[in-house]
Amino acid sequence: MLAIEARDVTKTYGEGRLAVPVLRGVSLSVARGEVVALEGPSGSGKTTLLCILGCLLTPSSGRIAIDGQDVDPHRADRLWKVRRRSIGFVFQQFNLFPSLTATENVQYTLNLRGWRGRKATREADRVLDQVGLGHRKDFRPRDLSGGQKQRVAVARALAGSAPLILADEPTGNLDSEAGAQVLDLFRSLAKVENRGLMIVTHDPSVRSIADRVISIRDGQLTTGEAN
Numbered sequence: 001m002l003a004i005e006a007r008d009v010t011k012t013y014g015e016g017r018l019a020v021p022v023l024r025g026v027s028l029s030v031a032r033g034e035v036v037a038l039e040g041p042s043g044s045g046k047t048t049l050l051c052i053l054g055c056l057l058t059p060s061s062g063r064i065a066i067d068g069q070d071v072d073p074h075r076a077d078r079l080w081k082v083r084r085r086s087i088g089f090v091f092q093q094f095n096l097f098p099s100l101t102a103t104e105n106v107q108y109t110l111n112l113r114g115w116r117g118r119k120a121t122r123e124a125d126r127v128l129d130q131v132g133l134g135h136r137k138d139f140r141p142r143d144l145s146g147g148q149k150q151r152v153a154v155a156r157a158l159a160g161s162a163p164l165i166l167a168d169e170p171t172g173n174l175d176s177e178a179g180a181q182v183l184d185l186f187r188s189l190a191k192v193e194n195r196g197l198m199i200v201t202h203d204p205s206v207r208s209i210a211d212r213v214i215s216i217r218d219g220q221l222t223t224g225e226a227n
Contacts (some may be wrong), residue, residue, distance in 0.1 A: 001031065001032045001067070001068065001163075002029050002031050002032070002065070002067075002068065002196070003030050003031060003032050003034075003066070003067060003163045003164040003195065003196025004029065004030050004053060004066050004067075004164050004196060004198075005028075005029040005063075005065045006026060006028050006029070006052075006053060006062065006063070006064050007027050007062060007063040007064075008025045008026070008027055008061065008062045008063065009023055009025070009026045009027070009049070009052060009059045009061070009062030009063075009064065010023050010024060010025055010026075010059060010060045010061045010062055011023040011045075011048055011052065011057070011219075012060045021219060022045045022048050022219050023045050023048060023049060023052070023059070023060075023219045024218070024219040024220050025062075026045075026049060026062070026216075026219070026220070026221055027221070028214060028221060030164070030196040030197070030198050031196060032163060032194045032195060032196050033190060033194045033195070033196070034190070034196055034197070034211050034212070035186065035187055035190050035197045035199070035209055035211050035212075036196075036197070036198045036199070036210060036211065036212045036213075036214060037198075037199050037201060037206045037207060037210035037212070037213045038050070038199065038200045038201070038214050038215075038216060039201060039202070039213060039214070039215045039216070040216035040217055041217065044216045044217050044218065044219070045216055045219040046200050046216050047168070047200065050166055050168055050198070050200050052064070052073070053166060053198070054083065054087055054089060054166050055071060055073070055079040055080075055083050055087065056083070058073045058074060059073055066082060066086045066087070066163070066164060067086055067163040067164070084112055084113050084114075085113065085162070086162050086163055086164060087162050087164050087165075087166060088157030088159075088160075088162040088164070088165045088166070088195075089157055089165075089166055089167075089168075090150070090153050090154055090156075090157045090165065090166070090167040090168070090170045091153065091167075091168050091169075091170070092168060092169040092170065092172040092173055093173065094141070094149045094150060094152070094153050095153065096141045096149060096152055096153065098140065098141050098142060099140070100140065101137065101138050101139060101140055102128055102133055102136055102137045102138070102139055102140075102141075102152045102155075103121070103124045103125065103128065103137045105141075105152055105156060106124035106127060106128060106152065106155050106156045106159050107120045107121065109156045109159055109160070110123055110159050113159075113160045115159075115160060123159055123160065124137075124155075124159060125137065127155040127156075127158045127159045128152070128155050130155065130158065130189065131151040131154050131155045131158075131185060131189075132151065132185075133151050133152060133155065145178070146173055146174050146175070146178055147174055147175075147177075147178030147179075147181055147182060150170060150171075150173075150174060150178070150182050151182065151185065153170075154170075154185060154186065154189070158189060158193060158195070161193075162195070163195060163196060164195065164196045164197075164198075165190070165195050165196070165197045165198070166198050166200075167186070167197065167198070167200065167201075168200050169200060169201055169202065169203070170182060170186070170199060170201075171205070172201075172202075172203070176205075179203065179205065180205065183205060183206060183208070183209045184209065186199070186209060187209040
């Protein structure tokens with residue numbers, strides 16, 4: 001089962017002589033249980049591609065299907081539902097609410113997905129236990145290390161069983177030891193939880209946990225490399 005499939009996706013900014021093509025017919029897929037690393041230099045189009053795959057940005061043309069269901073990228077009123085139901089995001093900057101505990105940060109995302117009360121609390125506790133933070137669930141971000149904050153962010157993405165996890169430079173703000181721990185956690189959870197995971201990165205160590213490495217340059221993909 002594919003977590004996501006994209007076919008002939010393009011993105012162009014501007015029109016006529018001012019048109020700037022950013023993506024030029026990108027096609028890719030990520031299966032459930034698969035870890036894919038997406039590499040490329042600055043300006044290659046990888047962030048634009050990630051935003052389109054995450055239903056945060058509308059492509060100029062092309063087709064996207066998430067968990068076997070076609071997504072209409074031009075229906076803004078439906079895209080937020082797709083994001084809420086089917087996609088978990090992990091960012092370089094953690095993006096945790098400083099006044100909320102680890103549990104409350106995860107619960108907030110679950111609330112947006114329609115989970116309430118004890119059900120949300122149990123799910124938050126479950127994923128925090130999975131990422132090794134059950135003993136820190138009542139701590140606020142200021143009392144957590146960088147690696148622990150990123151583990152909360154991973155737990156938040158996992159909460160609610162979204163089939164697809166998209167991570168944007170998730171080790172960028174971590175030291176090498178914490179980064180390696182988070183990457184090992186990513187791979188383990190992708191396999192155990194049967195989630196599709198795409199990691200956009202400049203970090204070469206991501207290759208060690210990826211099933212495939214895809215490179216993008218000038219808006220086009222090169223052949224995926226299997227590890």
